[in-house]
Amino acid sequence: MSDHYYTNRPDSPHDIQTFTFRLRDHEFTFKTDSGVFSRERVDFGSLLLIENMDIPRDAQVLDVGCGYGPIGIAAAHLADHGEVWMTDVNERAVQLASQNIQLNGITNARAISGDIYSAIPPQKKFHRILTNPPIRAGKKVVHRIFEEAPAFLYPKGELWVVIQKKQGAPSAFEKLQQHFSEVEEVVKKKGYRLFRAVHNKEQQI
Numbered sequence: 001m002s003d004h005y006y007t008n009r010p011d012s013p014h015d016i017q018t019f020t021f022r023l024r025d026h027e028f029t030f031k032t033d034s035g036v037f038s039r040e041r042v043d044f045g046s047l048l049l050i051e052n053m054d055i056p057r058d059a060q061v062l063d064v065g066c067g068y069g070p071i072g073i074a075a076a077h078l079a080d081h082g083e084v085w086m087t088d089v090n091e092r093a094v095q096l097a098s099q100n101i102q103l104n105g106i107t108n109a110r111a112i113s114g115d116i117y118s119a120i121p122p123q124k125k126f127h128r129i130l131t132n133p134p135i136r137a138g139k140k141v142v143h144r145i146f147e148e149a150p151a152f153l154y155p156k157g158e159l160w161v162v163i164q165k166k167q168g169a170p171s172a173f174e175k176l177q178q179h180f181s182e183v184e185e186v187v188k189k190k191g192y193r194l195f196r197a198v199h200n201k202e203q204q205i
Contacts, residue, residue: 028073030042032068036092045163049130056127057080060082060125061076062126063084072130075109085110085120087112091113098110117148120152126153128158129149129153129160130160142168146172149179159176162194176197
């Protein structure tokens with residue numbers, strides 16, 4: 001395979017599949033394809049984030065690296081009086097996320113193509129930014145997600161990050177502490193860590 005899930009336009013042959021998965025006591029249906037991350041099922045890291053994330057009903061939410069959409073779609077279900085933006089560099093993944101939004105009857109979410117925050121208007125703010133970061137894209141990309149997040153968060157807004165210990169969780173925690181005044185480990189399970197970082201309005205961006 002010459003490309004991977006962080007490729008802008010995967011050239012692997014299409015292999016459409018559909019599966020159902022229960023998230024936060026609600027059953028969702030997802031269409032997936034080759035060239036996207038964890039196409040067979042919702043991966044454990046995303047599941048850990050979804051099952052533990054705190055999403056107010058009226059929240060503005062951003063899912064960075066949305067893939068085919070399980071995190072953002074679950075967030076939209078929880079934020080039924082809010083709005084969810086979903087973004088990914090992988091155009092095939094974004095197309096699938098858009099289809100899955102419609103497939104699940106979600107009316108308060110959108111999926112757009114872009115590299116990290118590039119497609120987000122600079123004035124747009126969120127209460128929550130969620131990410132299962134693209135580890136295979138490299139540490140520089142992952143750390144950019146952390147570094148640039150405060151500019152898109154309301155005061156007291158939160159960045160939620162799930163990452164495996166063996167794939168850089170300790171250094172990720174240290175990096176988050178450089179850009180957020182409050183960072184906590186929400187849960188750890190099966191080698192994964194879930195971090196919550198709170199943006200203080202007095203912080204330098």
